[in-house]
Amino acid sequence: MRAVERNESVIWRRRAPKAELVRFAGWFALATLTVFCFQVMTRDTVWSFLLDAHIQAADLGSRMFPPNWGYIDKLWWPLWETLNIATLGTFLAILFGVPVAFLAARNTTPSTTFVRPVAMFFIVASRSINSIIWALVLVSIIGPGALAGIIAIALRSIGFIGKLLYEAIEEIDTAQVEAIRATGASRAQVLVYGIWPQVRPAFAGISVFRWDINIRESTVLGLVGGGGIGLQLQASLNVLAWPQVTLIFLVILLTVVISEWVSAKVRHAYI
Amino acid sequence: MNGAGQPIRWSAPPLIANAWLRRSLIAGTVIYVMLALASLDVNWQRLAEGVPRAIRFVSAFFPPDFISRWSDIEAGLLESLTMTLTSTVVGIGLSVPIGVGAARNVAPRWVYFFCRSIIAASRSFQEIIVAIILVALVGFGPLAGFLTLSFATIGFLAKLLAEDIEAIDPSAPEAIRATGASYLQWLNYGIQPQIMPRLIGLSMYRLDINFRESAVIGIVGAGGIGATLNTAIDRYEFDSAAAILLIIIAIVMLSEYSSSWIRRKVQ
Numbered sequence: 001m002r003a004v005e006r007n008e009s010v011i012w013r014r015r016a017p018k019a020e021l022v023r024f025a026g027w028f029a030l031a032t033l034t035v036f037c038f039q040v041m042t043r044d045t046v047w048s049f050l051l052d053a054h055i056q057a058a059d060l061g062s063r064m065f066p067p068n069w070g071y072i073d074k075l076w077w078p079l080w081e082t083l084n085i086a087t088l089g090t091f092l093a094i095l096f097g098v099p100v101a102f103l104a105a106r107n108t109t110p111s112t113t114f115v116r117p118v119a120m121f122f123i124v125a126s127r128s129i130n131s132i133i134w135a136l137v138l139v140s141i142i143g144p145g146a147l148a149g150i151i152a153i154a155l156r157s158i159g160f161i162g163k164l165l166y167e168a169i170e171e172i173d174t175a176q177v178e179a180i181r182a183t184g185a186s187r188a189q190v191l192v193y194g195i196w197p198q199v200r201p202a203f204a205g206i207s208v209f210r211w212d213i214n215i216r217e218s219t220v221l222g223l224v225g226g227g228g229i230g231l232q233l234q235a236s237l238n239v240l241a242w243p244q245v246t247l248i249f250l251v252i253l254l255t256v257v258i259s260e261w262v263s264a265k266v267r268h269a270y271i
Numbered sequence: 272m273n274g275a276g277q278p279i280r281w282s283a284p285p286l287i288a289n290a291w292l293r294r295s296l297i298a299g300t301v302i303y304v305m306l307a308l309a310s311l312d313v314n315w316q317r318l319a320e321g322v323p324r325a326i327r328f329v330s331a332f333f334p335p336d337f338i339s340r341w342s343d344i345e346a347g348l349l350e351s352l353t354m355t356l357t358s359t360v361v362g363i364g365l366s367v368p369i370g371v372g373a374a375r376n377v378a379p380r381w382v383y384f385f386c387r388s389i390i391a392a393s394r395s396f397q398e399i400i401v402a403i404i405l406v407a408l409v410g411f412g413p414l415a416g417f418l419t420l421s422f423a424t425i426g427f428l429a430k431l432l433a434e435d436i437e438a439i440d441p442s443a444p445e446a447i448r449a450t451g452a453s454y455l456q457w458l459n460y461g462i463q464p465q466i467m468p469r470l471i472g473l474s475m476y477r478l479d480i481n482f483r484e485s486a487v488i489g490i491v492g493a494g495g496i497g498a499t500l501n502t503a504i505d506r507y508e509f510d511s512a513a514a515i516l517l518i519i520i521a522i523v524m525l526s527e528y529s530s531s532w533i534r535r536k537v538q
Contacts, residue, residue, distance in 0.1 A: 014460070034360045037353035041413045049410050056408050084307040091304070128523035129516065130487045132399070133500065137512070140504050141328055142321035147313050197283060220399045224490060224501075237403065253395055 060242070067250060068243035075232060075251055081146050082228035082255070085221065086214035089153025094207055096154070097161030104162060105169035108195065119162070126159030131217045135226035144225035152226055153214050160210050168202035169195065205267050212263035219252045229255075328509045335517055336510035340503065344515060347499030350413040351485040354495055358417045358485075359478045362424025367470075369425060370432030377436060377462065386429070393426030402488040413494030420481045420488075427480070431473055432466065439465045468537045475530035482526055486519050 015023070102108045104119035135152035142148055172195060180194035222230020229248060236244040287293040337344070372378045372386035398419055405415040444461030452460065489497025496515060503512040 030360070034357055038357045038417075041350060041353035041357060041417060045412060045414050046410075050414075053408055060404070060407055080310065084310065088304070088307055088311075124524055125520055128483070128520040130483060132487050132490060133497070133516075133519075136490065136501060136504055137328065137516075140507065141324045143314060143317040145314065146311055147318075150311075193283065216397060220397060223399065249396075249400060252397075252400070256395060256397075 063240075063242040064246040066243065067246040068241070069247065071244045071247050072251070075229060075248065078222070078229040078232050079251065079255065082218050082230075083215070085146055085149040085153060085226070085228050086211060086218040086259075089150045089218070090157060090207065090211045090214050092150065092154035093157030093161055093210065097158040098165065098203070100158060100162040101165035101169060102191070105166040107172070107174075108169055108191070119166075123159045123162040123166075126155055126157075127163060128159075129156065131156035131214075132221060132224060132226075135221045136224045139225040144227070146227035149218060149221045149226035149228055152221060153218055156217070157210050157214060160213075161206055164206045165199065165203060168199045168206075172198040208263045208266045212259050215259040216256050219255060328513070331509035331513040332517070334510075335514035336508075337514045340499075340508065340511040340514075343499050343502070344496075344511070344518070347489070347494075347496040347515075348518065350416075351482065351489075351495040351497075354413050354416045354420060354485050355478060355482045358420035359424060359474065359481050361417075362421040362477070362481075363428060363474050365421065366425050366428035366432060370429035371436065371458065371462075373429055373433035374436035376439075376441070377458065386433075390426050390430050390433070393422055394430065398423050398484050398488055399491055402491050402493040406492045411492045411494070416485060416488050416493035416495055419493055420484060423484065424477055424481065428473055428477055432470060435466050435469050436462060471537045472534040475533050479523070479526045479530045483523060 013020070100119050100122055103110070103115050104123060106112060106116070109116045109119070131152045134155045135148055138148040138152050138155075142151075176198065177190060177194040180190050185193065218226075218228050218230075220230045220233070222228045222232065223234050225231070229252065233245065233248045233252075236242075236248060285293055287296065369386045369389055372382045373390055375383055378386065401422055402415060402419040405418050409415050409418065439462060443465065444457060447457050447461035485495045486497045486500070489495040489499070490501050492498070496519065500512060500515045500519075503509075503515060
């Protein structure tokens, strides 16, 4: 019954009473679970520290402003390094990600039973771990510096490029591939003339999109020693030089906005 | 046309049709890569030292050590998971009104601009930077992480929700309005049913993202499994680190599959 009779008049309801009850129980369970999780999460929290949070905020604000504009001279080189980490990392990721995508796509992989699961595992493992965690691991292995940052960015991006590209490859039009094959083309020629032209716009879009994300991520890799402007951020945070931190935040914000604008422009041109 | 009997060479059309633009882009890229590589300062000696460490790190995966630091791992994991759920729920709770306010077709002009600027602020600051500030304000621990992720959820969810509301079929809300419904009734019966499947899908997706992010913000002191991982690596306990990485991969895979399953179900 979707309508309920009450006081001799019929009132419309969206759901039957039973469905209503089930939904209510679901929402109630979610709310209970959330409250429970919140309590577990904050069992070690000292709430009295929070009472003066607004005073802390005002204090922090007064320390952070005005930004230390003079510090910008020391930021040009780290900024260049950040750009390099993101760009070289993206190139490296394309170098490895494209073959992985072709090995993972159902219609181009040499073997669905052996090669495809391995390629899929690489994609999933690369995607599950954020580049800053890759950087954390790499810095402890090969030492701090831009190289660790580049490899960290590349390791995270391989999975991203691999996943989106293999999905694009699986969605291609088979008629063109068959037409190329009918001319007597070899496997490699089919790949180059039948498949690649179809996924090229997607490839360009994915690469530029990932480059944009990588610029964003490479700005903070320095926090764990991965080079770039994050290194300056970490140094400034360690000595509580808040006016410098503010300037770095502003520079990062500007960089991110510009890279997003560039990537949106390029993607509009191709897709 | 070539002369008779001459084979015609065909080549695929390039991605960028304008030849000069294409050549200058290629030249620019080559020059840039050379400059970038030249400014890359690689310490080869340190790199050579890294080889045995890399071997140690890789061999730490066979087998990883779940046991000796299990209590730390468990605590970190519990923080990450609780942080993920609470921040997603609170984040969605905040995103829905902001998302409705940021949709041009349902909100007045000034509310629209106000909500859009909240979204822009949330989107332009990365989680790590927000976490640094919040750790400075509320202290170390998962509460800072919870606040960070809730704030970050707004930028993602409210933006996509607003875009969804702007793209709905206007005839249903118009029909509801014609019955003389109030503004809230209009939202509830005209708009909400149309966007609900997508809202559930996006929420599931955000839950997945929030778990991944909760593993990251621990590095700057906001609690969670990231903090445990950071400690393990600082102590060069690669076998514990390997165990943590495997746990993260497993949970991300699980949440990705279940979230895509739920999304397929509701859409």
